[in-house]
Amino acid sequence: MSDNWLDEIQWGADGLVPAIAQEAGSGTVLMVAWMNREALALTVREGRAIYWSRSRGKLWRKGEESGHVQLIKDVRLDCDNDVVLLTVEQQGGIACHTGRHNCFFKQLRDEAWVSVDPVLKDPQQIYR
Amino acid sequence: MSDNWLDEIQWGADGLVPAIAQEAGSGTVLMVAWMNREALALTVREGRAIYWSRSRGKLWRKGEESGHVQLIKDVRLDCDNDVVLLTVEQQGGIACHTGRHNCFFKQLRDEAWVSVDPVLKDPQQIYR
Numbered sequence: 001m002s003d004n005w006l007d008e009i010q011w012g013a014d015g016l017v018p019a020i021a022q023e024a025g026s027g028t029v030l031m032v033a034w035m036n037r038e039a040l041a042l043t044v045r046e047g048r049a050i051y052w053s054r055s056r057g058k059l060w061r062k063g064e065e066s067g068h069v070q071l072i073k074d075v076r077l078d079c080d081n082d083v084v085l086l087t088v089e090q091q092g093g094i095a096c097h098t099g100r101h102n103c104f105f106k107q108l109r110d111e112a113w114v115s116v117d118p119v120l121k122d123p124q125q126i127y128r
Numbered sequence: 129m130s131d132n133w134l135d136e137i138q139w140g141a142d143g144l145v146p147a148i149a150q151e152a153g154s155g156t157v158l159m160v161a162w163m164n165r166e167a168l169a170l171t172v173r174e175g176r177a178i179y180w181s182r183s184r185g186k187l188w189r190k191g192e193e194s195g196h197v198q199l200i201k202d203v204r205l206d207c208d209n210d211v212v213l214l215t216v217e218q219q220g221g222i223a224c225h226t227g228r229h230n231c232f233f234k235q236l237r238d239e240a241w242v243s244v245d246p247v248l249k250d251p252q253q254i255y256r
Binding site for chain 2: 003008027029031044051076080081091103104106111
């Protein structure tokens with residue numbers, strides 16, 4: 001199989017690009033993580049989101065501990081070839097490690113960040 | 129006014145964070161660009177998206193040439209404090225410099241990127 005589609009991506013100096021996971025149906029932006037070449041290739045091959053964890057310095061199979069796997073429905077690339085947009089089906093309805101539906105739960109109000117979305121499941125129950 | 133809300137952001141080593149512009153109503157992810165501290169402060173103050181252009185090395189008032197201004201409806205921050213999500217009203221219905229509604233018009237099909245969304249306006253008519 002050709003890997004031309006991977007070569008077309010403008011990988012950053014660190015070999016990474018940002019990847020947005022957007023929920024199929026609702027359109028909710030669930031999270032942003034990073035991918036290297038291997039992560040994106042595996043994501044497409046396995047049909048589930050696999051990121052590169054910058055903090056842990058290794059591949060991160062989203063949901064490997066939590067069960068909150070993201071099934072891939074669509075993969076898009078932007079005009080500059082440096083951002084990936086995934087449409088995903090979020091297993092368990094929880095994308096965020098805080099136990100919320102998505103990671104963008106802090107809203108700017110009067111120059112302060114306010115957490116406005118509920119915790120759906122205690123993280124201690126997610127990561128046992 | 130306090131700038132604590134700006135201090136809470138985990139700016140990258142280059143002083144930037146990615147900012148996603150999502151269209152109000154439709155939920156379409158329009159584009160991703162970058163912001164430094166000044167860009168985000170001005171975005172909130174002026175109520176329109178102002179990014180940092182990495183290629184030009186200066187502030188980029190989205191729509192300054194094209195008229196395709198993005199009016200800010202909501203500003204969110206993610207759990208790691210390192211990605212901003214803007215909900216915007218896209219003036220002119222065109223976010224992408226290619227003249228398309230949004231920048232994620234390349235879809236992965238059988239290991240190739242295929243442009244699947246129409247050009248709504250010739251870029252030569254946008255940037256005169």
